[in-house]
Amino acid sequence: MGLNLKDVALREKTSLESFNTRVVAIDAYNALYQFLSTIRGSDGMPLADLEGNTTSHLSGLMYRNASFLSMGIKPVWVFDGRSPSLKAAEIERRRQTKMDAAIKYEKAIADGDQEAARKYAQQVTSLKDGMVDQSKELLDLFGIPHIQAPSEGEATAARLTITGQAWAAASQDYDSILFGARRLVRNFTNNGRRKVPNRNFYVTVEPELILLERVLEGAGLSREQLVDMGIMIGTDFNPSGFYGIGPKKALKLIKKHGRLEDIPQVQEKLESTPYEEIRRIFLEPDVADVDEIRFGSVDHEGIIRYMTEHDFSPNRVGQALARMRKALEKKSQTLERWF
DNA sequence: CGGAAGCA
DNA sequence: TGCTTCCGG
Numbered sequence: 001m002g003l004n005l006k007d008v009a010l011r012e013k014t015s016l017e018s019f020n021t022r023v024v025a026i027d028a029y030n031a032l033y034q035f036l037s038t039i040r041g042s043d044g045m046p047l048a049d050l051e052g053n054t055t056s057h058l059s060g061l062m063y064r065n066a067s068f069l070s071m072g073i074k075p076v077w078v079f080d081g082r083s084p085s086l087k088a089a090e091i092e093r094r095r096q097t098k099m100d101a102a103i104k105y106e107k108a109i110a111d112g113d114q115e116a117a118r119k120y121a122q123q124v125t126s127l128k129d130g131m132v133d134q135s136k137e138l139l140d141l142f143g144i145p146h147i148q149a150p151s152e153g154e155a156t157a158a159r160l161t162i163t164g165q166a167w168a169a170a171s172q173d174y175d176s177i178l179f180g181a182r183r184l185v186r187n188f189t190n191n192g193r194r195k196v197p198n199r200n201f202y203v204t205v206e207p208e209l210i211l212l213e214r215v216l217e218g219a220g221l222s223r224e225q226l227v228d229m230g231i232m233i234g235t236d237f238n239p240s241g242f243y244g245i246g247p248k249k250a251l252k253l254i255k256k257h258g259r260l261e262d263i264p265q266v267q268e269k270l271e272s273t274p275y276e277e278i279r280r281i282f283l284e285p286d287v288a289d290v291d292e293i294r295f296g297s298v299d300h301e302g303i304i305r306y307m308t309e310h311d312f313s314p315n316r317v318g319q320a321l322a323r324m325r326k327a328l329e330k331k332s333q334t335l336e337r338w339f
Numbered sequence: 340c341g342g343a344a345g346c347a
Numbered sequence: 348t349g350c351t352t353c354c355g356g
Contacts, residue, residue, distance in 0.1 A: 039340050039355085047356040055356055056340085063341050190341070195351075311356055320342080 003235050005174040007247040008219045008226070011208040016190060019167075020072040023293065024185065025157035027171035028077040028146070029127060032135060034172070035060025037122040044118035046125075049311040057131050058138060058310055062303070065142050066320050067190055069298070070327035076166060076293055077139055077146040079132060080153040084281050086237040086274065093239055098124050134310075141303045143296030147288050155179045155285035165293055168209070177212050178230050178282045180223060184210040220255060227282045228275075229254045232266065237278045242269045298324075 039056035040046050046056040068075045083091065101123035108116035139146045149156035158179035160166035168183035169176045176184045187205045195202050216223060232250040234241025245253070245266070257263040260275055300321050307317040 035340065041354075041356075047354095049356065053356095059355070060340055067341080193350090194340085313355080316342085316355075323342090 003174055003178075003230050003233055004247055005177065005215075005226075005230065005233075008221075008229070008251060009174055009177065009210050009215050010218050011186070011210050014185065014207045014209040016067075016071050016073065016188070016207060019185075021074070022167040023074045023076060023160075023165065024068075024188065025076050025078050025147075025160040025166035025169045026188070027153050027157055027169065027173070027176070028079045028132075028135070029153055030171045030173060031060070031064070031077075032057050032127055032131065033125060035064075036127060036131075037125040040118070040122070044114070044121040053310075054128075054131065055310050055312070057127075057135055058307065058312070061135055061138055062307060062312075062317065063320060064189070065139070065144055066324045069142070069144075070324045072331060074295060075144055076160065077135075077144065078153045078157045078160075078288075079136070079146060079148050081148060081150045084151060084237065084286075086277060086281065090236045090239045098126065138303070138306060140296075141299045141306055143298050145293050145295060147290055147293075149288050151286040152179070152281075154181070155281075156287040156290075157181065159285075159287040160290065160293075163290075165290060174210075175236065175282075177210060177215060178223075178227050178235070179285055180212065180283075182212050184212070186210065219251065221251075224279070224283065225254050225259065227279055228260045230282070231260065231273065231275050231278050235278060235282075237281055238273055238275075242266055242273075300325075 035057045036046055036054065039060050046054045047059055049055050065075060101120045105117055105120035105124060108114075108120055136146050147156060152175075154169065154171055154173065154176045157166070157169040157171070158176050158181035161169050161182040162180060168185050169181040170185045170188035172186055174184070185207055187207045189205065189207070191205060193202045193204050212223070216226065219226070221229065229247075229250045231238060232242045232245045232253065233247055242250075253263050253265065254260075260266060260270060298321070303321060304314055304317050308314050
């Protein structure tokens with residue numbers, strides 16, 4: 001879910017083109033959830049093979065990676081491992097939200113309310129183990145590396161930006177910067193304006209870059225203080241945060257007093273919050289040790305075979321790959337002209 | 340979501 | 348040619 005750091009996180013517009021040749025560590029769960037909830041047919045249900053197994057994640061992954069490679073972007077997909085036990089409450093909260101959504105979905109269907117049905121269907125989305133395995137198989141066929149994080153994927157992605165193995169981490173959640181990601185890209189996708197289904201308006205999604213150093217400088221905080229601020233607002237590890245304290249007040253308090261222990265207003269809350277443990281999760285996270293990130297070659301035939309097994313049209317898949325190959329040829333030609 | 344068809 | 352709508356599985 002992530003925390004609300006909009007107010008302190010200075011964002012600058014960017015473009016996919018500017019990521020040419022760069023390695024980007026992608027929060028795999030974050031992206032896969034997005035695919036599952038947004039790639040849907042007109043009935044609001046996810047895409048599925050002939051047996052009814054969901055395939056939206058495969059569609060999203062294939063087109064997204066083909067597009068990344070076409071643009072010279074080097075994606076590394078980072079998968080979540082076991083969640084810290086402190087996340088249990090948040091996970092339970094999400095489970096409950098899904099159960100509620102399932103009930104609301106049934107009601108919307110009974111009422112014939114299409115728009116509501118679609119909305120709640122999206123909220124029921126869940127990422128199954130099998131989908132994760134399938135996603136890794138597809139990445140292998142693309143020659144695109146994937147890393148299994150021991151714990152939160154965002155933490156390992158952040159680490160890669162610190163070691164210099166990745167230029168940036170891509171996720172929708174701001175948690176990445178608490179984990180220390182030097183650069184975070186949000187909306188790491190192609191499109192500008194998008195119509196929201198069944199409704200008559202558009203939203204603009206443009207890639208945006210958040211630089212940890214600038215966030216800290218801009219707010220006049222250390223990373224430790226940013227984490228403390230996050231704890232007051234609420235993180236996945238203390239979802240409700242401190243009652244009555246939002247981003248504005250949290251910033252003011254942390255700047256005035258320096259650290260949680262010294263803020264008079266929150267002493268009572270601290271007694272019931274494992275704040276030291278939450279700090280450790282962000283500041284000393286359990287991350288994968290990655291020695292070398294290897295990019296392989298694209299197995300065109302293998303991808304077509306794999307996607308076809310999941311009832312994708314071989315024509316469409318072949319076309320997507322042909323487009324990618326063409327883009328890469330063009331790229332190497334313009335490069336040759338320089339030498 | 341992202342590609343392609345449809346339309347001015 | 349550029350923008351909107353449609354559809355994939």
